Amino acid sequence: MTRSFVHLSLEERRTLYHLLHAKASISEIARIMGRHRSTIYR
Structure with a gap:
C-alpha cells in the first residue's frame, strides 16, 4: 500500500496561519x- x-x-x-490565529477549529x-483534519494537525 503506497x-x-x-x-x-x-x-x-x-x-492556515490566519485561520489558526482567528481561533477556528x-x-x-x-x-x-478541503483537506483532511490530520493534514491540518501535521
Whole structure:
C-alpha cells in the first residue's frame, strides 16, 4: 500500500496561519481548505 503526500502550498499555509490565529477549529479549517483534519494537525 503506497501513500502519496502532497505538501501544503504557500497560499494554503498562509490561509492556515490566519485561520489558526482567528481561533477556528481544526475541523472547520479542514473543511474550508478541503483537506483532511490530520493534514491540518501535521
